[in-house]
Amino acid sequence: MSTPTESDVPTESRGLLERIRASPFLSELLQSRIAVAGLVIIATMVAVAIYSRVQMLFLAAPEGGLTSLRALSEAVSAGPTPVTDSRLGAGVEDRAPPGWAGAAPLDQQLFGTDQQARDIYSRTLYGAWLALKWGTITVGLSTVAGVGLGIVAAYYGDVTDNVIMRTMDVLLAFPSLLLALALVAIFPEDLGLVRAVAALTLVYTPRFARVVRGAALKVLEDEYIDATVALGAADPRVLVRHILPNCLAPITVQSTLNFGLAIIDLAALSFLGFGAQAGTPSWGLMLSNGVEFGLLSGRWWMSFFPGLFLAVTVLGFNLLGDGMRDALDPRMREAID
């Protein structure tokens, strides 16, 4: 960072469009219809997430309309609430079967309501915020940890490499969801989604470490690394300034593919009762609710809508990740399984 002799000065002064055109990875990516479709889906979900978050934080619920999430979370703590939709008037609860205060889609709200008369539409939308937020944290943490371990293992080799990678091998010897389940047991229950995130971070880190190590080993074969070392560059400088930037593409692909998986696994842990705490409008918990209260009585909407949003979001990341992998330099493609 101290010496401006590096060739990065002209790169940074170039415009964004020019840089995209100059990068074979990005320009090929934008030509892939699959990748663009994925980007569109993800952008839509991000918009949905921000919308529902803003709505929860700043907007009150319109009378008889979509219930705000603040009201929803109050409703959760207060237990089942009587339905107050003006179109239906009073006495909805009387007509509802015992223990069931919900309604079908369009009868009440766009997506119907669940057994506690909570609006599935706004809960599903808010689920996008939770999924993307916790998904980002999970993937971010495991990327940072995995990249650090992978680069260090590749650069120092020998004992360091062996110790790191054999440990990763052990973690990779477990089916991922099962390791996450076992790890969840370590953390106190009141941590909610945080313990699911912590467990999944430990589960995903080895994958990143392996991919990054493979990519870094390829970079290390290049002569400019030898040249940099010969010029007397310190280890951290070589690692961060020279090896890391050249591994960014496979790291990005792995992160994207893993993002979809993280969202599914977070939902799966919540579904099994080891993630989000009761009452949280997370997709996994809503689906478990749907199985418990809607499955045998044919209340399909309880499962359908949250699952649809979940599947479409994951599809978005898988489409983008697939397009990215195709756009990747074949030399690097080998590193990703």
Next chain:
Amino acid sequence: MVSKRFVAKRLLLLVPVLFGVATVVFAILHLAPGDPARLIAGQRASREQYRAVREALGLNQPLWRQYLDFLVNAVQFNFGRSYQPGGFGRPVREVIADTLPVTIELAVYGQLIGILIGIPLGILSAVKQDSLTDHATRIGALSGISVPIFWSGPLLILAVATPPLSLFPTSGRIGVGFTPGSDFTRHTGLVTVDTLLSGNLPAFVDAVQHLFLPSLVIGIYSTALISRMMRSSMLEVVRQDYVRTARAKGQGERITLMKHGFRNALIPVVTIIGIQFGTLLGGAVLTETVFGIGGIGTTLVAAISNQNYPVVQGTVLTFALLFTLVNLGVDVTYSYLDPRIDQ
């Protein structure tokens, strides 16, 4: 030919991994909150009773001693007895022996569906590259991977297993009318095999009906993965020189594709089938929960909730062992299909 040295080397490499796996499992459960002795003895137990339970569990020993005991027992596949409030339950080994076949049966049927549909679909997609069929298959496969089992399962139940259709049972693996032990004898623990071996056809049909939806749910996912791999692998192979040579000598396209293309394209597919088996075992936890099937997955989930640590240890180690052995099998098959790997 697979050399014995290769297999022996791979088996030796398993030892440190399994040792690490056992260590991780031991560490996880010693970090977990809660006092098993208190759980078993009960809140009202006297100090003497509590101390007796602690001794019975070996918790009064130093940590290194507990670790050694655990390793020695784990090698013999002995995880003690499961915990129960107020005492000890069944030996963990028995619990695993009862529930593991249930999960394996599901995973195998799911995998079979995946292989039977996924491989032809992948070949079709590759042969008709960039056609409408190809695009539909690819998008279908990507969607199949993106749909979580705990969504496709409930939707299938809602669509065909609940009124008005009610074509399939919604949960369990055999109807209440059939009692294991009296209506059919247990040979393998696989309900479809046991009913057939006992010659009880109605029970067999009932078991198939019960297992159809859960296997299908797993099969959808498996089909998606296998067809993707088959397609890309087939595309890679048909560009090879020997395929061009086969065509040049005037061999029919079908024979070229099947004899030269398919066989070689199968190699990476075998890998994905093996690796995916681990995912299927993990997915079994979810499938079993949705369909109310008491396999090793639901056993693990219940054990974690109840802090039934011996069962958690036993089931997690069993899963890891299975997963590792399947991967070993894949490596060996791989070297059989492609002798170059051996060297």
